Amino acid sequence: MRLGAALTFITFSELASGRIYQRRRLFAPESQHVIGNSPTADYRLSQQPISLVSSRIPGPLKGFIALGDSYSAGIGTGVDGKEDDCRHGLGSHAQLIATDLLASHGGRNSSAFQFLSCTGATTQDIISGSGDSQVDTFNTSLPIDLALLSIGGNDLGFFDVINACVFRFYNFYSGTCEAALANTKAQLESDEFDQRLDIIIMEILDKVRWEKKPDFFITITGYARFFNELTEECDDMSFGIWWNGPKLKKDLRINMNAMVLTVNAKIRKTIDLVNSRFTKDKLVFIDYDQEFDGHRFCEEGVKEPDYDRKDTWFFLIGGPDNARNNTESKHNSDLATLPPNSALVNPASCLEPAQRSGDWGELALCYMAMAKQEPNLQFARGDFVAENSMWYVPTYYGKTFHPRSLGHEVIRNKIYEAWRARE
Numbered sequence: 262m263r264l265g266a267a268l269t270f271i272t273f274s275e276l277a278s279g280r281i282y283q284r285r286r287l288f289a290p291e292s293q294h295v296i297g298n299s300p301t302a303d304y305r306l307s308q309q310p311i312s313l314v315s316s317r318i319p320g321p322l323k324g325f326i327a328l329g330d331s332y333s334a335g336i337g338t339g340v341d342g343k344e345d346d347c348r349h350g351l352g353s354h355a356q357l358i359a360t361d362l363l364a365s366h367g368g369r370n371s372s373a374f375q376f377l378s379c380t381g382a383t384t385q386d387i388i389s390g391s392g393d394s395q396v397d398t399f400n401t402s403l404p405i406d407l408a409l410l411s412i413g414g415n416d417l418g419f420f421d422v423i424n425a426c427v428f429r430f431y432n433f434y435s436g437t438c439e440a441a442l443a444n445t446k447a448q449l450e451s452d453e454f455d456q457r458l459d460i461i462i463m464e465i466l467d468k469v470r471w472e473k474k475p476d477f478f479i480t481i482t483g484y485a486r487f488f489n490e491l492t493e494e495c496d497d498m499s500f501g502i503w504w505n506g507p508k509l510k511k512d513l514r515i516n517m518n519a520m521v522l523t524v525n526a527k528i529r530k531t532i533d534l535v536n537s538r539f540t541k542d543k544l545v546f547i548d549y550d551q552e553f554d555g556h557r558f559c560e561e562g563v564k565e566p567d568y569d570r571k572d573t574w575f576f577l578i579g580g581p582d583n584a585r586n587n588t589e590s591k592h593n594s595d596l597a598t599l600p601p602n603s604a605l606v607n608p609a610s611c612l613e614p615a616q617r618s619g620d621w622g623e624l625a626l627c628y629m630a631m632a633k634q635e636p637n638l639q640f641a642r643g644d645f646v647a648e649n650s651m652w653y654v655p656t657y658y659g660k661t662f663h664p665r666s667l668g669h670e671v672i673r674n675k676i677y678e679a680w681r682a683r684e
Contacts, residue, residue: 318365318677321476323404324373325362327355328387328395328465329411331621332484333378335669337576337660339584347379348620348656352584352666354482354673355409361673373403380659381619383415384457389464396464408465408479409676413524416454418445420621422520423662424628426513427500428578430658431628432638438507442516449523458531466543478683480545480676481532483525485553487575487662488514495559500566500577502629504639509559525550545683549675553668574668576660584666606630622659 327333335353350356359374366372377395379386389396399405414420422445424430426438448454462479469477489495490511499506507513529546536542556574559565567573571583611627632638664672 318362318680322362322365322372322406324375325358325407325409326375326399326405327353327378327409328399329378329409330382330413330415331378331380331659331663332414332482333409333411334380335378336380336663337656338582338664338666338669344656346618346620348622348659349376349378350669352582352669353378354669354676357669357673358409358676373405375400375403375405378409378411381415381621382412383619384412384454384461387412387461388457389468396461396468399465399468401469405469406474406477408477409482410461410465410479411482412458412461413454413528414484415619416457417448417520417524419520419662420624421445422517423621424625426507426517427509428502428625428661429506430502430625430632432503432632432635434632435628438513442520445520449520449527455527455531458528459535462531462535462544471543475541478543478545480547480679481528482547482672482676483528483550484521485550485557485574485664485668486518486521487558488518489557489559489561490514490518492559492561495563495565498559498565499641501641502578503632504641506641509565514559521550542683545679547672547675547679549672552671552675556668571667574665574671576663576665578661579657580661582666608634620655620659621661622655622657625658626655 331348333353333355334348335350335356336348338350338352340349340351355374355376355378359372359376362372362374377398379395382395385391386393387395418441421436421441422438425436425441429435465479466477471477488509493511495509495514496511498509500509501507525548529548532544532546536544553574556572558573558575560573563570563573566577566580568577568580574583576582606623606626608627608630611623611630615623615627
């Protein structure tokens, strides 16, 4: 994974006030969703009555902005029609909150949601002046009362670790797990990410002119540990793409979980530092990690990879979502008509654009295409490709280790808890 900027080509159209204002890479204008007239309004609606939904939303809230990476974009949690390149999901916690906000307004088109989160985003993609910056794209003319932010995993090397230690998409050439973990450790020990996050936060506050909007605040979400690290039987299991892939040993699970907790600690430290500059806290940290207890990989009695276990709140490669209404994602119909033995991507030219995008799925597909040039390679599971015509679509791989819909519901609920406590 690259640690620099994700260079993307962005087009967007400005909708009337009170409508969703979305950032997408190479998307068709007709695919935009208008709040109040969107498939989202019927997709994974809260199970509670509207009166209870309304009570969770801060009283005067008129609108909000979502910034950040794939955890905020909700990759894999459903699309309507053609998927956009930012991998926005209809089951993301940001989109669920937008649906609740609309319900709290009685279904009237009087609220605003600016969805700038993008899969592959790093701090460099958010900071003002860095190409097509999310901060620069922030439309402050909309009635925005708060911001949601998720960032850090791409800066700190999550994909490198998952590739080298778990899946090994590029087979023998994926690098060693030890090297990937050491690189992430070095990034975590550096203060570069902390400084960038500090800059981003202050730029968002300055953009909205916080001194004139004293009630504006930023809600920053952390990450959840991926594994139950105590189960002995998982030591003999593997998520590897190719035959004889790496095992999910306890030491690996402990190290990867520690990586997540350290990232959360860095985010919390920066939040505390920024809050100390103000008489009233401007930032709220959402730590939802403990809510995932019992819902991680390698839980007691689970034989991994278990594609049928809806109680796992992270995606497996190519695995289904666990949305309450069992809605399956619609995919690009043109891609869906390709035969299963179609080439993944061009192995001679795919790496540079994949690294620029930072999209886990594009990187995985490119590494697999490069690996397939080696003779005698065999997939770990024979039906891995044959049974799913979407095996060459980036989201098929990119959504792995990201929250499924039930996980996003929990994140949304923890956000509401924090908002109520703040009030």
